[in-house]
Amino acid sequence: MAPTVYGPRMELRDILRRRRMHRAFLPDPIPREQIERIAGVIRRAPSGGFSQGGSIVVVTDDDVKRELIERFEMTGTYADDAPVLMVISANEALYHARYNEADKLAVTGGVEVTWPVPYWFVDAGALMTLVLLVTIDEGLAGAFIGHPDQKRICDEVLGLPEDVVPIGLAFIGMPGTAPEIGSRLKSRQRPAEDLIHWQRW
Template identity: 45%
Template sequence: MEWSEILERRRMVRSYLPDPVPDETVRRIVATVRRAPSAGFSQGHRLVVVTEPETRRELARLAGEEEYVAAGGRPWISTAPVHVVVGVREESYHERYRKPDKLRDGEEIGWPAPYWYVDAGSLFLLLQLAAIDEGLASGLYGVVPEQVPELKALVGLPEDVHFVCVVTVGVPAPGRDESGLVSRLTQQRLPLDELVRWERWE
């Protein structure tokens, strides 16, 4: 598959067929976690794969799917056959950067940004691309902060693993979701010159 085709197919899908995804396919997709970027090779990514229908329904409830459907959307979260809960263990980064080869003047570096979240975003994109490579589609959802403890308890995320998002994977339903709730259908792409500057921001 050409890069331009992959890029064209990279979008958030909110409509899936109920067909299960073979275990070996899911394993190939989530195995990208071992190749995902992580600062200093900290390897702080943590995933939980959910395929059990009742747990998927509970995840959909926590994500507010009922409100989404009441507003005119389709129940895409509960129908997606695979949910990959993406978490990250921040302490893995600190542990790595406290090792002798990473210390600066005997101390851990200052972090200009929370790179554990930067890396989690990179992992999400790799999961999306891996799904495309398997002929599947993916989407992403989160939950409001007050629902995070219940979500973590539901899937057994350890206390020291931060919840980031959930990636849905499955066979896309025929046709596109033309609902007015889909942002890419209601928002314009910004021109490149508004997003990219050359040499200096002027």
């Protein structure tokens, strides 16, 4: 099957229709401006208290890519062909710092708010989604994976600071030929009424 040719600058609804983990890439390099536009979406990402704890490490250097892919145990897969890797991370410390600023403490009576879920990871996930959507808007394809040991791997390969915790690794490039369904198996897709509840659960 011929690779899907994505037209750049699409309507959001078209981008959403194409949204999937595309596990096949052409090795062609991606122009720097395009990589910058994709990573630059971080400036549009929401974050709790505008803490801005998300970050991206862009990796295009062949040797670093190879090492990262090997340590993520992805050598010999579609990962080898992806010209651009992006490690997306969260930084919890920036949230504690932000929620200890005067304007936030004034609202809570002087104590740092305790969120019921770790918003730094919520925000990093939102950033990951934006990266994948903008990738499609650029006429490219993307996929995202995790590895149980990714903090240690990224510390060692990329020199991440202690507070910076990767949520995973995005692959970006021109789309290669990938199975149409990928991991989104129709048979495993939960019906909308199991997922969306109206008025109450």
